[in-house]
Amino acid sequence: NPVLFSAESTALADDSEFRFQQDVLAGLAKTPKHLPCKYFYDERGSKLFDEICELDSYYPTRTETQIMIDNADAIGRRIGAGAVLVEYGSGSSTKTRKLLDHLPDPTAYIPVDISEGHLLMTADRLRLDYPDLDIHPIVADFTQGFDLPEVYRDAPLTVYFPGSTIGNLESSDAVDLLGRIAGQCNAQGGLLIGVDLDKDEQVLLDAYDDNQGVTAEFNRNLLHRINRELNANFAVERFKHVAIYNRGESRMELYLESCVEQVVVVGDSQFAFRQGERILTEYSHKYNVTRFAELALQAGLGVDEVWTDANGYFAVMHFSA
Ligand code: AVI
Numbered sequence: 213n214p215v216l217f218s219a220e221s222t223a224l225a226d227d228s229e230f231r232f233q234q235d236v237l238a239g240l241a242k243t244p245k246h247l248p249c250k251y252f253y254d255e256r257g258s259k260l261f262d263e264i265c266e267l268d269s270y271y272p273t274r275t276e277t278q279i280m281i282d283n284a285d286a287i288g289r290r291i292g293a294g295a296v297l298v299e300y301g302s303g304s305s306t307k308t309r310k311l312l313d314h315l316p317d318p319t320a321y322i323p324v325d326i327s328e329g330h331l332l333m334t335a336d337r338l339r340l341d342y343p344d345l346d347i348h349p350i351v352a353d354f355t356q357g358f359d360l361p362e363v364y365r366d367a368p369l370t371v372y373f374p375g376s377t378i379g380n381l382e383s384s385d386a387v388d389l390l391g392r393i394a395g396q397c398n399a400q401g402g403l404l405i406g407v408d409l410d411k412d413e414q415v416l417l418d419a420y421d422d423n424q425g426v427t428a429e430f431n432r433n434l435l436h437r438i439n440r441e442l443n444a445n446f447a448v449e450r451f452k453h454v455a456i457y458n459r460g461e462s463r464m465e466l467y468l469e470s471c472v473e474q475v476v477v478v479g480d481s482q483f484a485f486r487q488g489e490r491i492l493t494e495y496s497h498k499y500n501v502t503r504f505a506e507l508a509l510q511a512g513l514g515v516d517e518v519w520t521d522a523n524g525y526f527a528v529m530h531f532s533a
Contacts, residue, residue, distance in 0.1 A: 296369045308323070395533075514533075
């Protein structure tokens with residue numbers, strides 16, 4: 213079970229605060245301005261994201277969940293007996309329970325998440341419900357790489373990466389991350405990943421610009437976070453949420469658009485905005501099964517099996533290294 217030393221946790225927190233500051237200052241100094249989407253997820257951002265997942269118009273969560281339910285036995289057989297399951301960006305591990313329930317005699321579950329409080333609370337709950345399973349949480353930013361416990365080196369290791377978070381990375385970063393995953397899962401293991409598929413533009417626009425304004429609030433929350441944590445003075449109501457579909461790149465793009473000409477102070481720095489100038493806050497790439505399999509192949513992962521829904525909105529794919 214986990215041994216989390218507070219000194220290590222403090223170092224991680226200091227390091228991540230410093231990175232946040234550096235990334236924000238560098239991103240706002242770029243032309244066009246850009247803020248990394250991984251910073252959406254402070255406490256309020258994570259809650260807003262959970263609300264997005266409940267919206268009728270946000271199809272990915274319920275579609276992926278249904279694919280997992282409909283194919284639970286086949287997925288369990290594919291992963292096989294005695295698995296060590298490592299989940300990237302585990303959050304509250306809701307989808308994972310369904311998977312764990314269908315795995316034959318799993319050895320361990322290793323949830324990996326950047327948000328320590330959430331992760332440890334979830335791990336405690338899981339220990340109560342799965343007393344025979346070794347639950348070993350790791351506080352880490354999986355995009356930066358992390359070490360797995362040595363004890364599981366020879367067990368069949370499956371990386372579980374649901375939610376289509378891979379789509380939030382640019383393709384070269386996605387190949388790098390998939391390459392690191394290929395290095396983690398051994399010959400008996402593999403990767404089980406959720407991939408959002410390209411589809412009708414209106415379905416995408418409704419999902420990323422919902423009529424209740426939850427996604428708009430989720431996007432703008434990044435500015436509230438910067439104000440609070442980096443001593444900034446964004447007038448948040450002077451930025452509007454913009455979601456566009458870039459057909460050439462098969463991706464949704466989220467922006468915060470300045471409604472007026474204005475100057476914003478972040479710590480000791482100042483940033484000028486023209487009226488209508490946008491900050492890019494997120495890409496959400498939409499693949500097709502063949503294109504994603506080709507991307508994974510560049511990282512040394514070969515596709516074994518694919519499960520999709522009747523509309524072809526989403527795919528759950530299994531790969532081996
Ligand atoms: C986490 N990620 C897969 C979500 C997505 O759909 O790209 C984040 C999100 N952005 C706006 N709505 C949801």
